[in-house]
Amino acid sequence: MKDLSFSTLQELLHAKSGPLTRELLRTPSEFGLGQLPSSQLPDATTNMVCGYCSTGCGLKIHLKDGDAINLSPSGEYPVNRGMACPKGWEALTVLDAPDRATTPLLRGSNGKLQPVDWHRAMEEFVTRMKSVQSQHGPESAAFISTGQMATEEMAYLGALTKFEMGMLHGDGNTRQCMATAVVAYKQAFGFDAPPYTYADFEESDVLVFIGSNLCLAHPILWERVMRNPHDPEIIVIDPRQTETAMNATQHLQVAPKSDLSLLYGIAKILIDNDWIDHEYIDEHTSDFESFKDFVQQFEIDHVAAETGIAVEQIHRFAKTIHSGKRVSFWWTMGVNQSHQGVRTAQAIINLALMTGNIGKPGTGANSITGQCNAMGSRLFSNTTGLLGGHDFTNPEDRTKVADILKINESNIPNENSWAYHEIMEGILKGKIKALWIACTNTAHSWINQNQARDILSRLDFLVVQDIYHSTETAQLADLVLPAAGWAEKEGTFINSERRIGRVKKVRHAPGQALSDFNIFRLITKYWTKDKTSNCGDLFDRWASPEEVFHSLKEISRGTPCDITGIDNYEMLDEAGGIQWPCSEQCDDDNTAGKQLPATERRLFTDGNYYHADQRAKFIFEAPRPLSEPTSDSYPFTLLTGRGSASQWHTQTRTSKSAVLRKLYPNDPFVEISPTDARRLGIQENDLVEVVSQRGSMTAMAFLTHSVSLQQVFIPMHYEETNKLTDSVFDPYSKQPAYKACAVSVRPSQRTS
Template sequence: MTSMAEEVIRTTCSYCSTGCNLEAHLQDGKLASLRPAADYPVNLGKSCPKGFHLLTPFQSPDRALTPLLRRERGGPLQPVEWDVALDAFVSRFQGILRRHGPESVAFLSSGQIPTEEMAFLGALAKFGMGLVHCDGNTRQCMATAAVAYKQAFGFDAPPLSYKDFEESDLLVFVGANPVIAHPIMWNRVKMNPHNPTIVVIDPRRTKTAEAASIHLALNPKSDLTLLYALANILIQEGWIDRGFIERSTEGFEEFRTHVSSFGLEMAAAETGLQSSAILDLARRIHESKAASFWWTMGVNQSHQAVRTAQGIINLALITGHIGRPGTGANSITGQANAMGSRMYSNTTSLMGGYDFLNESHRLHVAGILGIDPETIPRQNSWPYHRILQGVKEGVIKGLWILATNPVHSWIDKSSMPEVFGRLEFLVVQDLYASTDTAQLADLFLPGAGSGEKNGTFINSERRIGIVQKILDPPGQALPDFEIFRRIAQAWGCGPMFREWTSPEAVFQILKRLSAGQPCDITGIRDYSMLLEKGGIQWPFPAGSDPREATAARRLFTSGRFFTANGKARLHYEDIAPLPEAPDAQFPLILLTGRGSVAQWHTQTRTNRVKMLRNLYPAQAYVQVNPRDAASLGIGDGDPVKVSSRRGEIEAQATLTEEVSPGQVFMAMHYFETNLLTFPAFDPYSAEPSYKLAAVKLARK
């Protein structure tokens, strides 16, 4: 029984895209404990260590408490009142826009803030402030999946339900390490009662590969060759679903011709796998009653990423393993609200899944928002790397960075301080003024963490989950939503956002934008319904059976897709060469990825939690195969230099069979790692290819 003074507030974890629900127990208004919600359909009473400590970084003594302004270059950031900060924001950015036009100011945002804030930011920047170029750090993780789905299915629509983890008899993970990156999803795999075969396709012997039935340790970036070879075997053997192909796909004959040159011997030579292992996987897919295919950053962050993701999608399509329980070509998202960003951030797509270049879409969105259609740009945003290029070239002179730390996380980042130094005005909005990026700011705006505000996140299975305020933001820090409201007023476009009074009011606007779209959520009444039902997956259009709100729902059960003719499109392409192959000077391949379950991205938050810090090495380390180490005279724990054509860093050697000879691995969380990476980008998604660079190693 709860006492009068006890209060329970539920919220959704703001680290990864799993979307676990947590219960904060408050006693006399003070936080007493934070526990995973036992009845939430995502995490079923479980949490990873980051979730248990979700609120700790928000209580860190080094939170930014006031806005900070640098009055002259080289001078210190000094505390100012909000009215001074807003005046600087408006006068500096408006001055740049007046002198240099709408392309001269841009923003870079995050997949870590609630959907309502993303929508407000995107609408404010593009419709209110008149900016053109805006992007998010979701470009670094999920742009590939979004483009792959859009081209193949006609809409950015991950088809999965987490229930599929439990219903497959064959799960194939490509470039995915859920034991470390998505541990609660892995927990769902462990709940599978069908004794499934789990196949991991990954150059590294990751923790997931160790736990799998079969690990295919292929050569780095030979995954597309493997996928085409598998398709070829399935087609040659007749192990395909002809009825589904005819009813529900287009481009099959051309695809068959394309993959016919991917013979078993050639694939074995390219991938380094045994022919028998490739054949065995094809046979298992054929014999499976419910095969599911899952991918994450090993696919998304590569130079031919979209076509690789579509290589996975094609396997599901030609075998008919989609639209049924336990099947699907399923992208596992990275950040907590990357899915919200994909639908509503108004960066790559016009908010609601619309197109900036489509006149009727622009009119439709303008009508719903009650704004002049002329305020909606008629051109697409530049993607992240092009925005940075614009800064380098002097086209972009003002930049607003929110809840992300590109000076740490961007690929081949060594020039970032110099690039940002070219800006006339850099605004950073974050929790801490000490991040690598915030330290370069001319103006710093103190935002609130997810435990200090309201809104919603959309997780990997399209579930909209509630985010609720548990703590007050410290000092003068404000929820980003409130910062956007104040900026709108100060900018002079406040009347445009008359209806945008609270996150829940914006949720009602987002519902209207979704009407008739594949992501239609007009049947979700309000936040209280989300709380009541344990989150709700999109779509949930008006008139939906309320019982469906709590059902595990997947897409494409009818075999119809979101393309004009209802058929999924098979995409394929010739294999592109490695952007930077190892050679005599830099003979090793550097792989990067998540290091441990206790670390998150640039460690801005996890490094502020002692219990999490205890779970991972404080210093950068490099995993080396013992045979390579022996030939280089390197012992376990030795300090080493790792060099690429971009830079040289120091790290501690960790000798392990997790990496094959010729490869080394560094975790993405350490500042050093992206001083080495090679700046290649997928041609369709513009996502950085973090996963492969040529390096050399030497004992220090």
């Protein structure tokens, strides 16, 4: 190993000025951390993708002396075309918050988090992790990752934990948003493969949104819908009259979680009227006849009674699909976060398949992702699947990955990790003793919050790695590792339409905060300083994010997500992002690098899927009732979702912006129908108490007809919301069912 020079350490720790800690400088030759190459930044501007949602907008970063001072939306980037939502405009501002984590924090004997240097933090991390594993076995330590770090950072973390540290169990917060879509696609198509491109928003003549409030959750994509020149029919299936539903030509205001029955009923109408594409079904699908027999039980009167939708409305919906020449189906969390989300997603896929609305412009069964890099997490995080969309349980896949990375195959687990909720249950059962949480806020976002916090408190060692020391989860930690944020590091994100875009370091992280990539490198050096690495020289070779990217390219070779045709990061800049797959012979056998891939590329244009027979499968199952129906004690169904275009998840970042805070209510509110409010003696702006079997919260009453009788809605962003939600999970995706549980509402004894 090469010695670690003083200047290299300064680069690694992003020090703005002054010497590094004496402890870290004392024996630099032990660590051999190579210097990361500096970004080649233009004098005036550089382009990169936004770090908030999965839309993946291009932003133009304005620089002075190489540092970011402002930003504007890129007019050339094929995703947003000069548009940005409020969060994007404020993406740099939130990095300047006073509660940024700037130094490691260690909980002392007095029970308080105290600043320590990196050497002490690393010694504590390694000593306590190894102690737990020594006493309770390697599987007693686990990690929870994220869909918000760069792809290369996720891959490094997954390799470090599973190949080097011996952890078996690790999952990501992508489990909370996209696991349902992943499983639905894998089972139906043979691979996790969203087929569309954003141009389809503008090319459909019928757009169907199921459980998706696109106006608020993905406002730039809604702008793409508004640019559609075909005067499209816009159909929204949602229990609430959301902002998207208000702009629809048809709103089917279904009873909560009755959408699966509705979709089966629509399939029956299409089949009974012979409004299906027989040629496509015969040539490109399997199991249709079984599906045809199955849906015969969904008589329209039964479906109308279950969903609360009039028979005439259901018929109109089916006829609109039949009349459309280019029909696209879109879903987000309203489908994914359900006790039967996978089968609902597959019911959507079934409609696209049986009508031939897939693989062509303006069509598709299209899942819109949540987090900025959830797609990167799905394919390259080494959590739910082996790197590059491979399978931990497949010997051939393990051999391939081991050979490419030049590591011993025995270091790769031959079984799958527990899912997020199983890791939490493992803590409760005493099987998981140490947990490393990186770039997510479990104590706020996990379902049934009171129980989640109790579970985290039972750990022997909790490490939290985040850009703010103030998150609810960081406040519970034994050790806090300060991380750099978006725009303070290098790497790539993959958006909903499979487009890989660049993230660049255009400013320094504050204090001694490190990029997640360099935190992982530092941990690697401390973990292996007294022994030979289990992975040979892998982590020495992975000295920069781009080196990891090149390894991931080779791992992807021959897979549906093949990206071997992407020469380097600069090619991503030149092309305006590149959608996978992009093999070395992509785009009509024009060698990548000599001719850039087309800006917009769909999957399944040839009707061939990723199963061995190249056919898509019709998959179906009888609907199941809500696990927690309403009762006399809890007569309301609680719905949760996006509160405004200016809020993001647990508000860890958006709450730091004064501009964004002005664009949404600071205090929690609950939407309730005026009729229910009048019956309960509740007036507009009264404080009310919302209670479930798990907890309660106080919120301001907002009287609105957007929610139906005996339903209430609370935005997911407020800390208290998940005190109410129930620990129920889809049996296939193991995704939490945040969207529906039983609650009561009563006037609060508190005064405003």
